[in-house]
Amino acid sequence: xxxxxxKRLQQYAFIFICSLFLVSCGRGCLQKDAPAPTPQDxxxxxxxxxxxxxxxxxxxxxxxxxxxxxxxxxxxxxxxxLIAKPFMxxxxxxxxxxEAKQLGKGPETILGxxxxxxxxxxxxxxLKQYSEKNQENYLIEEYQNAKLYYFQEKPQExxxxxxxxxxxxxxxLVKQAIDLARQDPTSRAQNSILSQVDLMKQVKSIDSxxxxxxxxxxxxxxxxxxxSPNHIKAVDLTIDFPEELNFELGLTAASEADAxxxxxxxxxxxxxxxxxxxxxxxxxxxxxxxIKIESQGNRLSIYFSLTPxxxxxxxxxxxxxx
Numbered sequence: 396x397x398x399x400x401x402k403r404l405q406q407y408a409f410i411f412i413c414s415l416f417l418v419s420c421g422r423g424c425l426q427k428d429a430p431a432p433t434p435q436d437x438x439x440x441x442x443x444x445x446x447x448x449x450x451x452x453x454x455x456x457x458x459x460x461x462x463x464x465x466x467x468x469x470x471x472x473x474x475x476x477l478i479a480k481p482f483m484x485x486x487x488x489x490x491x492x493x494e495a496k497q498l499g500k501g502p503e504t505i506l507g508x509x510x511x512x513x514x515x516x517x518x519x520x521x522l523k524q525y526s527e528k529n530q531e532n533y534l535i536e537e538y539q540n541a542k543l544y545y546f547q548e549k550p551q552e553x554x555x556x557x558x559x560x561x562x563x564x565x566x567x568l569v570k571q572a573i574d575l576a577r578q579d580p581t582s583r584a585q586n587s588i589l590s591q592v593d594l595m596k597q598v599k600s601i602d603s604x605x606x607x608x609x610x611x612x613x614x615x616x617x618x619x620x621x622x623s624p625n626h627i628k629a630v631d632l633t634i635d636f637p638e639e640l641n642f643e644l645g646l647t648a649a650s651e652a653d654a655x656x657x658x659x660x661x662x663x664x665x666x667x668x669x670x671x672x673x674x675x676x677x678x679x680x681x682x683x684x685x686i687k688i689e690s691q692g693n694r695l696s697i698y699f700s701l702t703p704x705x706x707x708x709x710x711x712x713x714x715x716x717x
Contacts, residue, residue: 441558441560441576441583443490443508443510443560444587444588444589444595444598445575445580445583445584445587445589446508446557446560446562446572446575446576446583446587447492447506447508447572447575447587447588448506448568448571448572448575448586448587448588449585449586449587449588449589449590449591450494451492451493451494451506451588452494452495452591452594452611452612452614453492453493453494453495453498453502453609453610453611453612454490454491454492454588454594454598454609454610454611455490455491455492455607455608455609455610456488456489456490456491456603456607456608457488457489457606457607457608458488458604458605458606458607459486459488459489460486461605461606461635461636462606462607465606465636466636466703466706486509486510486511488510488603489507489508489509490507490508491505491506491507491508491563491564492505492506492588493505493506495611495614496614497614498611498613498614498630504551504564504565504567504568505564505565505568506562506563506564506565506568506569506571506572507562507563507564508560508561508562508563508572509560509561509562509563510559510560510561511559511561512559513556513559513560513561515542515556518544518554518556518561519544522544522554526546531546531547531548532546532547532548533545533546533547534546534547534550538555538570538573539570539573539574539577541555541556541557541573542555542556543555543566543569543570545566550566551565551566551567552564552565552566553565553566553569554569555569555573557572557573557576575587591612593612593628593629594610594611594612594629597610597611597612597629597631597647598610600631600645601631601633602633605633605634605635606634606635606636607633607634607635608631608632608633608634609630609631609632609633610629610630610631611629611630611631612628612629613626613627613628613629613630626648626649627646627647627648627657628647628648628649629645629646629647630644630645630646630647631644631645631647632644632645639700639701639702639703640700640701640702640703640706641698641699641700642698642699642700643696643697643698643699644696644697644699645694645695645696645697646694646695646697647693647694647695648693648694648695649693650693651690651692651693653693654690654691654692654693654694654695655690657690657695658688658689658690658695661688661695661697662688665683665684665686665688668683669683669684676705678704678705679701679705682699682700682701682702682705685699685700686698686699687699
C-alpha cells in the first residue's frame with residue numbers, strides 16, 4: 396500500500412476526531428444567520444464569508460444547539476470559555492476559519508463569527524463581570540469606528556461587534572474582518588474567501604444543517620511536498636449525532652482515476668485499521684469494518700458511524716498519525 400497515502404488517511408481520520416472538540420479551543424473559537432442590524436447601524440447584513448480574509452483556507456461551521464444537546468454536549472459545555480457562555484442562548488450556528496499551513500495541526504490564529512442579537516452595553520457588562528471574577532483587566536480600543544475588546548493579559552484575543560455579528564479571535568483577523576465590512580461588495584468578493592473558488596465549492600457542497608461541518612483546501616506547500624501522483628487537493632467532512640455519531644469524510648483528488656486508486660488503497664487500509672483495533676477493542680473494530688468507502692468522479696467519500704459506547708472507547712485508543 397502507498398505509505399504516503401496511508402499516512403495522509405491517518406491524518407485526516409485524526410482531523411475528524413479533533414473536529415469534535417473544536418469548540419474547546421479557547422476564547423476565540425466561536426455565527427448564526429440572524430436578524431438585520433438596527434437602522435442606525437451603518438453595517439448592513441453581510442454574509443459571513445465576505446468577512447473572512449482570503450488567506451484563510453479552513454472553514455468550520457456548527458449548529459451550537461445540536462452540539463450541546465448531543466450525547467457529547469455536556470463535556471463540550473464544560474469546555475466552553477466562560478466569556479462565551481453568556482452568548483450561547485443567542486446563537487444558532489457558529490462559523491470560524493483559519494489559515495492552515497499544514498492540515499492535521501491546530502490553528503495558530505482563528506476568526507470566529509457569531510450572528511445574533513448583541514447589545515453593546517450588555518456585552519460590556521458581561522466582560523466586566525468576567526473581568527472581576529477572573530481578575531483580568533479588559534480594555535477597549537477604537538478601530539475603524541468599531542470597538543475592540545480584549546484582556547490586558549492576552550491582548551491578541553479580541554472581541555468586537557459589527558451590527559448583528561460578534562467577532563471573536565486574533566486581533567489582526569478581527570481587524571481584517573472590520574476592514575472587509577467597510578468595503579463595497581465587489582472589493583469584499585476580491586479580498587475575502589469568496590475569491591477562493593475551490594474552497595467555496597467545497598463549502599457549498601456540504602450540508603450545513605448538520606451538527607458540524609468542515610471544509611479545507613490542502614495548502615499549496617503541503618501539496619507540493621507530496622510526491623505521490625494522487626495527492627489530496629481538498630478535504631471536507633460533516634458530523635451529525637441524532638442517536639449515533641455519523642460522519643462523511645470527503646477527499647478530493649486531482650482526477651477520477653486518482654480517486655479510484657485512493658478508493659482501492661483506502662479499502663486495504665480499512666482492513667489494516669480494523670486489524671489494529673481488533674486487539675484493543677473488538678466493538679470498535681466492528682465499526683471500522685462497517686465503514687463505507689466509495690468514489691464518484693474525483694471525490695472519495697468515507698461514511699462512518701459510532702455508537703455512544705464506541706465513542707467512549709476512543710479515549711483509550713491512539714488515533715493520531717503514526
